[in-house]
Amino acid sequence: MSIIEVEALAKTFKTRERAAGLTGSLRSFIAPHYRKREAVKPISFSLEPGELLAFIGPNGAGKSTTIKMLTGILYPTSGRANVLGLTPWQQRRKLSFRIASVYGQKSQLWYHLPPQDTFDLLARIYELDMAEYRKRRGFLVEVFDIEEYMHTPARKLSLGERMRCELAAALLHKPLVIFLDEPTIGLDVIAKQRVRDLIGQLQAEEGVTVFLTSHDAGDIEQVCRRVIVINHGEIILDAPVAKLKRDYLKVKTVDLLLEEPAHTLLTTDTESGKQRLSVQLPASIHEEIQDTVGVQVLKAKGYGLKLAIDTSRTPLEPVIAAIMQHCHILDMTISDPPMEEVIAAIYGQGSRVENADGKADMSAVATPLTSGE
C-alpha cells in the first residue's frame, strides 16, 4: 500500500509583472499585468513505506513547490495527493502529527536559545508524552551526536552542527514520512557527509520514508535508492539510483593541485590538437585498462589540473595512483557533474532511446523518461 500517492498534481503561480522605468511603474500600478507560471505541471508518482526517494532538479524546477503541496502548505491548482491516507491541504493539522519537514535554508531553532529549549517546545507542540519525549530526545541526541550543542545558543552553532540539531528536532515526534528540502545546502564536504550518513542510518533503524530534494547529485548517490528528476515542473526521469549513477553520474570532475607543473603530465594529440594525460596506468591492478581513454583534460594551468573522468571506461583510482607515481598531489577535489549536465544528459539519452526505436527524429530531445526498474 502506497504511503504517498500523487496524481496529476499541478501548481500554477500568478505573478505580477512590472514594466521598467517610471511610466512603466505607473502603468503597472494602474493596470497591473499578471503572468502565469506553471511551477509544477501535472505530475504523478507513488511512494511505498520505507522508501528513500530523491526528488531532484535544478533551481526553480518545482521541487520545493511539490514538497509544500505534499505537506499541505500550498494548495495545488489541480490534481490529487494522498499522504498517509490524508489530503494534505485539507487535513494539514492532522497530517502534521505524522510527518516532518526540514528546510535547509530555513531554521526552526530559536535563534538566541539553545536547541534544548526548541526541543522542549516541540514536545509540547506535538503533544508528546513527556516521559516518552525525554527517552526519544536522549536517543536522537546520541544518534546525531549533538550532546555538546544542546546547551549552546543556536546562533553560535555552525551550519553543519545546526543542521544536525534541525534533523533531530524534526524527528522528535517519530514521523512516518520526512520531507527534506535541500538539507545539505551550504554545508562543507565533511558536514554534508555526516548529514547523509545520519539520514541513511535513521532510515535503516526506524524505517522512516524519506522524500529528499536536492540539486546536489552526491546526496542522491549516497542516500537514496530511487530518484525522480524534475525539470521545468515535469518529471523527466523516475528510476533506481543505480541507473542514474550508471547512466548519468559516471563522469567525475577531478581538480588537482600538483607539486610539479601540470604540463609535465600531458601530451598534445597531433590529430585533434587536444591535450591528453600521458601517464601509465598500473596494469597489475587493472589489467583491462591500459590507457587513459576515459580521461579528458578540461584545464591545465600552472600547477592546477582539471580532469573529467568517465568512470564507466576508466576507474578513478588507477588514474589518481598513476598521477601520484609521477608527482605529489597537494590538494584534490572530486565532484559530480552539476545537475544541469545530468538533466542535459537525460534529455540526450531520451532522444537516443527514441531514435534507436526509429520513432522519433533527432530534434526530440526533451522526452521524459520513466523506468519501473
Add this chain to the structure above:
Amino acid sequence: MEAIGKGPIHRARGVLYHSLQKYTAIMRVSIANNLAYVMEVFFRALLLVVLVFILGQLWKTTFSIRGVAVLDGFSISDMVWYLVVAETIALSLPQLTRRIDQEVRSGQLAYLLGRPCNYVFYNFAQYLGERLVRLAINGAVGAILALIFVGLPHFTWMGVIAWPLVTFFALCIDFVAYFSIGLLAFWTEETSSFALIFNRLTLVLGGVLAPITIFPEPLRSIALLLPFSTILYGPSRTLVHFELDQFALLLLHQLITLVVGSLILLAIYQVAIRRVNINGG
C-alpha cells in the same frame, strides 16, 4: 491508505489541555528568547526618561500658566503617572508587523504552517512573551522615574486590580491590528508604512501625550469613539484615575474592538493562507 492517528508517543489528553500547554510553552520560550538581549530592551526603556521629562515639564508649565492644581480631574502627579503608564504600553510594542512580513516573504512561515498548531495563536503567544518582557522593564524604569519626579501615585486598589485586564485587552487589540497589517505582505510590497500610520494614529489619537478628555471638542468625542483610545488612554486612566462606569464602558469598547478586529484578521488570514506562495523555494 487508511488515515493514521497522532503517533506512538503522543499523550492522549483533551484539546483544551494540549492547547493551553503548547501556547503557554511558546510564550515561555519567547520570554526566554527576549531575555537573551534584556540589556537592549533596558536601554530602549531609557527613552522613557527623555519623553516623560519633556512631557512632565510641559504639563508643569501648563498647570502653572493656567494657575490650576487640577485639570479635568488630573493633578500634576496624576498627569506624570498617566504619561508613564501610557508610554510604558506604547514603547513596549515589538516589531510584529515586520516579523510577519518577513516570515511571509522569506517563506519561514512554512515551518509554522507545517506544525500541529494554529499560526495566529502561535504568533500571539510569541508576541505576548516578547511584549511582556518589554512591558515589565519599561514599567520598572517608568515607575522609578515617576517616583523621583512626583512621588507616590494615588492609585486605588480597584484600579490596580482592573489595570492588568484592560492592558491585556489593549495588547490583544494591538496584536490584531499589527498582525493583520503584517499579513498584507501577501498582497503588497511594503507593509511597514501601514504599521507606521496605525502606530502614529495610536500615539496621537490614543492619548499618549495627554488624557483624551482634555482634548477640545469635537476631537475629544471622535478620539473616544475610535479604537486607539482603548489601547493607551483607557488602560492608563483605569490605573491612574479609576471610575467604575468608565471601566465598564472601556471593557465594552475593547471587546467590540477585539471582536470586529479579530473577524477582519480571520477574513484576511483565510484568504491569505490560500495565497501562500512560499518564496525562496
